[in-house]
Amino acid sequence: LSLDTVRDFLTREEDTIVFSLIERAKYPLNPPAYYVPAYFAGRRHDASFAELFVRESEAVQAKAGRYQSQQEIPFFPFRVPFPLAPPYNFTSELYSAAAFVNVNDEIWSVYFSLLLPLLAKNGDDGSYAATVASDLVCLQALSRRINYGRYVAEVKFRGDQQNYTTLIRNKDKDALMKLLTSEAQEDAVKRRVQKKAMVFGRNVTLDGPVETGDSNNGRASFKVDPSLVYKLYGQWVIPLTKQVELQYLLHRLD
Numbered sequence: 184l185s186l187d188t189v190r191d192f193l194t195r196e197e198d199t200i201v202f203s204l205i206e207r208a209k210y211p212l213n214p215p216a217y218y219v220p221a222y223f224a225g226r227r228h229d230a231s232f233a234e235l236f237v238r239e240s241e242a243v244q245a246k247a248g249r250y251q252s253q254q255e256i257p258f259f260p261f262r263v264p265f266p267l268a269p270p271y272n273f274t275s276e277l278y279s280a281a282a283f284v285n286v287n288d289e290i291w292s293v294y295f296s297l298l299l300p301l302l303a304k305n306g307d308d309g310s311y312a313a314t315v316a317s318d319l320v321c322l323q324a325l326s327r328r329i330n331y332g333r334y335v336a337e338v339k340f341r342g343d344q345q346n347y348t349t350l351i352r353n354k355d356k357d358a359l360m361k362l363l364t365s366e367a368q369e370d371a372v373k374r375r376v377q378k379k380a381m382v383f384g385r386n387v388t389l390d391g392p393v394e395t396g397d398s399n400n401g402r403a404s405f406k407v408d409p410s411l412v413y414k415l416y417g418q419w420v421i422p423l424t425k426q427v428e429l430q431y432l433l434h435r436l437d
């Protein structure tokens with residue numbers, strides 16, 4: 184584990200996130216998938232269709248061993264059954280008392296209340312199963328990336344133990360945040376994901392050159408607005424990753 188390898192991981196996760204957003208943008212908003220229907224209220228399944236789908240999917244994936252890896256954190260851990268998959272001895276690179284740190288609750292609420300309305304066009308075509316299946320992929324990709332802040336923090340801590348130890352002992356959150364921040368890196372990440380949205384979200388046709396999207400056709404030819412992806416990272420993905428880093432560090436000496 185080094186700063187280069189964790190940054191390579193985050194860079195590769197960008198591809199997964201941008202693709203997952205492109206896939207979700209294929210469907211309209213499909214509002215009925217997201218509210219608790221009246222006939223459910225007070226019953227055992229008191230949740231939206233999207234939530235039920237994520238819970239049930241996580242249960243299946245837990246049996247398949249998905250959460251045996253510390254890189255994966257379920258949104259509904261209390262429902263996760265025991266794995267049936269072949270055991271594998273994952274090496275744990277995290278400090279065990281801090282490994283629990285995650286911001287899945289925040290990711291959940293920001294995804295549904297903030298991101299989805301910006302990502303999907305208004306409308307209802309009834310394709311609820313495919314729609315929430317694509318939500319699950321987005322949520323899992325975002326969760327893996329953001330909660331990977333634990334690994335980033337571990338690397339940064341090991342690289343500068345003395346300074347971090349002092350600040351952690353003093354619970355100096357502002358100074359910790361300052362020490363873990365690299366503005367140049369954040370700027371590069373935001374510009375790269377915007378570019379990825381331009382490259383991956385292009386229409387590919389057999390005739391003529393690859394569409395540039397920017398000059399003649401305008402933004403409309405991108406499947407997901409590249410500036411939205413830039414904003415998503417700047418206002419949400421990066422700040423939440425840093426929250427994970429900070430929370431992890433605060434538990435790093437427990």
Ligand SMILES: C=C(O[C@@H]1C=C(C(=O)O)C=C[C@H]1O)C(=O)O
Nearest residue numbers: 335363364365368369372421424
């Ligand atoms: C992840 C890192 O830590 C911070 C968070 C970043 C991010 O979420 O992309 C980028 C730079 C840092 O401010 C890093 O240094 O690479």
